Ligand SMILES: Nc1nc2c(ncn2[C@@H]2O[C@H](COP(=O)(O)OP(=O)(O)OP(=O)(O)O)[C@@H](O)[C@H]2O)c(=O)[nH]1
């Protein structure tokens with residue numbers, strides 16, 4: 001899963017990037033000309049328990065990778081009217097989801113005071129505007145093409161949605177509309193999480209009602225953190241981290257809250273594979289069939305799929321081995337259409 005950390009200039013994106021990844025990318029205006037990329041491993045006790053059982057050569061957790069690119073200036077007057085920087089747009093297109101970092105602290109770098117609602121709207125507008133420009137130029141080109149009625153119709157509908165200030169993710173697109181327009185990689189269609197970045201004085205304050213209300217109206221989830229404090233904490237070793245979090249009254253580090261939010265945003269679950277070579281967690285979208293899940297591991301396994309052998313993680317731990325699970329009737333054979341569940345330990349049989 002690849003997540004883009006986006007938002008207006010100086011909102012604290014790089015700070016949040018550091019808090020999540022534990023890296024130390026340069027914050028402030030100095031770091032504006034390059035993209036930061038980093039990866040976090042999703043802690044999963046089940047992988048650890050399986051590893052105790054199988055003693056594998058390798059343990060592999062699910063990963064979330066991040067890209068953080070400098071954002072457009074917040075001030076209206078300074079913002080370019082030609083839309084978002086193409087480099088930023090390109091980075092955003094390549095992501096599965098966006099995290100919009102919204103400034104909730106007073107900053108010496110911007111002349112305007114913190115106004116999260118204004119910034120949420122402004123950035124949403126930028127995403128929609130970028131999509132609109134793309135839709136209009138495609139429509140223009142389609143005028144000259146025959147047999148384009150269906151695509152034109154779809155694009156006209158999307159255009160109308162944006163003109164009514166509805167982000168495409170909220171425009172109730174049908175499956176075939178999504179498929180037909182997948183190549184455009186529209187920005188306002190990507191799942192988006194709001195991250196309100198607040199000052200140190202607000203680490204354990206509730207999310208302001210106005211922000212929560214706007215998020216709800218836009219059907220967006222919002223999490224709040226103090227990026228700066230979390231970034232400092234992320235640089236410490238684990239024991240010190242626990243102490244600091246307790247001192248600040250933070251129950252759970254930003255990273256874990258973020259991982260949970262990202263999984264629910266993308267509606268992800270994890271299935272597991274276990275063996276002497278590797279014990280591993282694989283993130284998939286809820287509702288994925290065994291056939292498609294096999295393809296996450298390797299396209300050959302999807303192509304040559306015969307069946308999936310499934311044991312529930314709890315059963316495997318309880319009975320201690322695959323053989324014992326068989327004896328207790330806890331080992332199931334499933335076909336292509338089986339919907340994989342969170343915590344299934346799966347062994348795919350295939351033939352190519
Ligand atoms: N007080 C306070 N300052 C913060 C917080 N988060 C970020 N800052 C400061 O705000 C400034 C900008 O932070 P960055 O993380 O560089 O912002 P950015 O969004 O990456 O900015 P661009 O890359 O220019 O788009 C830095 O001086 C940070 O130290 C915070 O939670 N509290």
Ligand SMILES: [Mg+2]
Nearest residue numbers: 013014069070
């Ligand atoms: Mg930055």
